Amino acid sequence: MEDFNADFGGARTTGYAVGPVLEKFTGVSRIAVLRGGGLGDLMFALPAVAALKAAYPQASLTLLGTPIHAELLSQTEGPVDETVILPFSEGVRPGAEDEGELAGFFAGMQARHFDLAVQLHGGGRYSNPFLLRLGARHTVGTRTPDAARLERTVPYLYYQHEPLRALEVAGFAGAPPLELEARLCALPEFSQQLAPRLHMPPQAPEAKGTVVIHPGATDPRRRWPAERFAAVAHQAADDGFRVLVIGDHSEKELAEAVVELAVGRVQEAGQAAGNGGRGTPPQVESLAGKLSLGELAALLAGCSVMVANDSGPRHLAQALGTPTVGVFWTGNAINAAPLGRSLHRIHLGWATQCPVCGIDVTQVGWTAPRCQHDESTVEAVAPEAVYEDVRQLTAMSLHPRGR
Structure with missing residues (x-):
């Protein structure tokens, strides 16, 4: 069997951090970092990017990423100097490959004469050959x-x-390491662009803060049911918070379902109280599909707390310094949950088998088969427990967060 120990490439170890810190390369003035995927994938890579920038302060750093990475990084302040969008390539950026486009991309990258290329995109079955075609010295x-x-x-x-x-x-x-988690800053111009969208309805009382909810996730199995998010939204609105439900264009229907369910709960409560469901309209609305990424960052940076699944927007909120309450499948928590609990709380779905076919869902990754079922692995998480953390974190967020 092939030896699978770490390969130091003959370098000596100069110290230890998360793992061994090896000796630096000499003469590095251009660095390329490969990381495809979505917002969350970018957030996972940013601490390493910041570390590379600190270790090689005279070098320019180019992220080889996706369109969503380019949009976000152009509309926030972070450690990346430049983003180059990856061509479609199997295992790196899904889509229909074009050999001419790939050849042109690699010719352009080779002409840049990168001194160091760093692969942060999975186990390397596809991404390592891709990285090697850049022609970097190291x-x-x-x-x-x-x-x-x-x-x-x-x-x-x-x-x-x-x-x-x-x-x-x-x-x-x-x-x-310079830092253990991603750090980004929202830009003030996007806060100004966002402001007109956030005017309160004339009949609504002034909110004591804003709770942002993101009910989506790329993998349906990571999604907490809409009615659970609605229960949290209803309670937050009832406690005087403004609740904004976010998502991209593909999540508009899901976000609107959360709003409708939350409003329905308020109306039912009013009927039970004998006022026929009439009264102050709940402060719950959807902004799904309406925000640029710069505006989303500004919204998240200014809100009291975010409630979400294990999703890109939740990871973005964390990077912006905003308190979060996250609903995670336990396996994903190992890979992606926040490290601290003073600003970030997690609630775990402990499912280990698909509720339909019984397959072991803990066997995941590059070798494991995935069944065809999309049933939630986090459905059992209780809304009451999630909202208790919202209460605690919003009480804390009345104090400055140091940003």
Whole structure:
């Protein structure tokens, strides 16, 4: 069996952080970092990017990412100097490959003469050959046993905290951690653009804060049911908070369902109280599909707390310093949950088998089959427990967060 220990590429160890910190490369003025995927994937990579920038302060850093990465990074303040959008390529950016486009991309990247290329995109089966085609002088990244070797490689095992995995890779490039979690700043111009959208209805009382809810997630199995989010939204509105439900264009229907269910709960409560459901309209509305990423960042940076599944917007809120209450499947919590609990709370779905076919859902990653069923693995999480954390965090958020 092939030896699967870390490959130091002959470098000496200069210290330890998340893992070994190896000696720095010399003469590095151009760095490329490969990380495809969505918002959450970008957040996982940013601590490593910040570490690389600190270790090589004279170098320019180019992220090879996706359109959503480019949009967000152009509309926030962060550690990336430039974003180049990846072409469609199997295992790197899903889509129909165009050989001409791929050839042109690699020709352009080779012409940049990168000194260091860092792979933060999975186990390397597809991403390591992709990285090698950049023609960089030095290469570092993760590697499964079947993946191409880079100059220095960290063994890829699925269950590892993603930001810490990326920091371990950065350590192999000679970059000790600067921070353990992503950090971004919203830009003031997007707060100004957002303001007209956030005017309160004339008949609504002044809210004591804003709770943002994101009910979506790329994998349906990570989604807490809409009625659970609605229960939290209703309670928050009843306590005097303004509740804004967010999502992208594909999540508009889901966001509107949460709003309708929350409003229905208020009307039912009014009927039970004998006023026929009439009274002050609940402060619950949907902004799904209406915000640019810069506006989303401004909204999240200014809200009291965010409630969400394990999703890109939740990870973005965390990077902006906003308190969050997250609903995670327990396996995803190992890889993606926040490290601290003073500003971030998590609630776990403990399902280990698909409720339909019984397959072991803990066996995930690059070798594991996925069944065809999309039933939620977090349905059992109680709304009352989630809202109790909302209460606690909004009480804390009355104090400055140091931003």
